[in-house]
């Protein structure tokens with residue numbers, strides 16, 4: 001049997017949250033889209049059990065899900081709004097609090113399980129007549145021609161081709177490497193431990209984060225009033241030692257580190273860890289090729305921005321591509337891709353730099369820095385105008 005060759009208008013490599021959202025945005029045109037993922041497309045989301053991986057998503061990301069008419073489905077399953085946020089310095093002397101009402105919003109953001117988002121996105125993608133799903137395949141080769149990129153699939157009996165290929169294939173992006181795109185990368189020297197916990201006291205829909213010299217510890221409120229998802233970032237050795245503890249010993253260590261802000265920890269779920277690395281590509285685009293989401297940048301989770309930045313990439317790239325299509329261009333122009341690169345690189349760079357600043361400021365015990373950050377938090381807490389500006393940036397408004 002010969003090799004079959006299927007032409008598309010756009011191929012998206014990677015069916016994570018960012019790639020799927022982008023495919024659905026582009027499916028509003030009359031173009032043929034392929035989404036290629038090395039894994040399968042069925043998420044094993046179960047309502048009976050919280051996913052250990054959750055994301056704090058901003059009102060800007062909610063707007064994107066609304067635009068795709070997916071938000072009400074997510075809400076019907078389970079999303080957890082948070083109306084307040086408290087951040088404090090590890091020893092409790094500096095503290096700042098934010099409230100949604102100060103910026104006229106109902107919520108500062110929402111905690112949503114990653115598997116839930118994937119479940120809702122995949123259902124819609126599978127129902128779309130314009131999107132073809134190619135899953136469970138290993139990509140082998142990227143071949144470039146003047147007018148199109150051709151991707152060879154490992155199976156060897158199929159070639160997908162399109163004038164535009166988009167990499168949404170995560171931090172280790174195959175497409176980024178195949179296109180020889182260089183990245184700046186730096187180990188944050190932190191691993192993140194995530195876990196669902198039941199606390200003695202209710203969370204009152206407040207997201208809380210303690211900045212300790214070893215790293216930040218966040219409690220993100222879930223639907224039940226005393227259940228939170230935690231993200232504990234610290235030195236790899238420290239995280240490894242926390243992973244070795246029994247559930248009971250881990251519950252005590254966690255409550256102590258969090259200064260019993262929510263009382264004792266009554267139950268802990270399975271723990272998972274992730275190494276944290278800052279990555280930022282030097283190029284977001286080449287002719288006929290673009291990168292979005294974690295394929296283009298990864299950031300410390302301390303401000304819960306990685307996915308939000310990825311969704312903002314997808315929103316802008318889709319908008320610019322659709323403008324080209326609306327002008328009856330068959331191909332997406334390189335100048336269009338460069339516009340996307342300029343806008344998103346600047347925005348993402350600002351956030352990456354801000355996270356570095358945070359990590360440096362809170363990540364050490366130099367007395368002057370300690371005094372500055374405690375005073376900084378307390379003074380800022382009394383400046384509503386500055387607080388609102390910080391909030392608006394964090395919410396993507």
Ligand SMILES: Cc1cc2nc3c(=O)[nH]c(=O)nc-3n(C[C@H](O)[C@H](O)[C@H](O)COP(=O)(O)OP(=O)(O)OC[C@H]3O[C@@H](n4cnc5c(N)ncnc54)[C@H](O)[C@@H]3O)c2cc1C
Nearest residue numbers: 014016017018038056169170174293294304305306307308
């Ligand atoms: C501990 C932790 C907490 C976080 N908390 C938040 C938060 O609160 N808020 C927030 O906004 N962000 C958060 N993030 C960041 C967020 O999880 C990521 O930015 C986001 O999931 C990236 O989505 P993506 O679709 O770009 O990539 P991914 O989710 O990595 O998806 C990539 C997809 O590509 C596929 N793929 C990979 N390689 C190939 C290949 N060779 N061929 C085909 N397919 C391939 C994969 O199977 C996968 O489906 C957090 C991250 C961590 C580690």
